[in-house]
Amino acid sequence: MTAQRRYAVYVAPPSDGALWRFGSAVLGYDAETGDAPAAPDIAGFDAEAWQQATAEPRRYGFHGTLKAPFRLADGVAEDDLAQLMARCAAGHHAFEMPPLEVRAIGPFVALVPAVPAPKLEDLARSAVLELDGLRAPLSAAEIARRRPERLSARQIGYLEAYGYPYVLDEFRFHMTLTGPLPELERGHALNALAAAFAASGADVPALVTDLALYVQEPGAPRFRLLRRFPLGATQ
Structure with missing residues (x-):
């Protein structure tokens, strides 16, 4: 199979806001500019250890x-995706994201809503x-x-139907800050990131104003933010 661009539809906070600056600095990568901002002080980790801890989400x-x-199906062009994303975004209005808190999700550390987030869930459902x-069908390697073998029957059904197991009623919004960490390191990261988040000024509700289209070029190690589609925009 010829290598293809991969796309993803994400929530990306406004790039001039504290939440974007915090998340990009933690990961050491700004997906809009391609820059590598300096990480905040993460107690218990030196620079090399933190680079390793964030290698997975940095991608x-x-x-x-x-x-x-996902990859685009045969015969589908990027313009087709852009038109449909614009239509999807137009069906929603900008809204305030619930307050976020630093929490462990299994072996990862992430920002998650501190209260239910029905507007985020509705936006995700529409996007899916x-x-x-x-979307092109998943390859056998992508499924593997x-x-x-670790998924529930419902999650396997969603993987087969939508290319991802954690959609619809299995969806849980989160913004990943680390890769998988051993328990002791995870505890250190959780505490240090919670302190850094509080100190950053990013712990105030941010606005969700658009759908963000990210792209990974064939052979490229990371995704880039390609384009934003404003919510509620007139077609």
């Missing part, structure tokens, strides 16, 4: 997943259902990477 840039990475017709 994707700071974001909250709405529609996980309205854009999935443009999702470790289907």
Whole structure:
């Protein structure tokens, strides 16, 4: 199979805001500019150890997943995706993101809503259902990477139907800050990131104003923020 661009539909906070600056600095990568901002002081980790701890999420840039990475189906062009994303975004209004808190999700550390987030869930549902017709089927290798043997029957059904197991009622919004960490390191990272988050000024509710389209070029190690589609924009 010829290498193809991979796309993802994400929530990306405004790039001039404290939340974007915090997340990009933690990951050591700004997905909009391609720069490598300096990480905040993370107690218990030197610079090299923190680079390793954040290697996995750095590939994707700071974001909250709405529609996980996918390839376009045969005969579908990027312009087709852009038109459908604009239509999807137009069906929603900008809204305030719930307050976020630093929390462990299994072996990872992430920012998660401190209270229910129905508007985020509704936006994710729309992105999954309205854009999935443009997605290429998963390859056998892509399915295997999702470790289907660890998934529930419902999650396997979603993986087969939508290319990702954690959608619809299995969706849990989060903004990943680390890769998988051993328990002791995870505890250190959790405490240090909570302190850094509070000190950053990013712990105030941010606005969700658009759908963000990220792209990974064939052979490129990371995704870049390609384009934003404003919520509620007139077609």
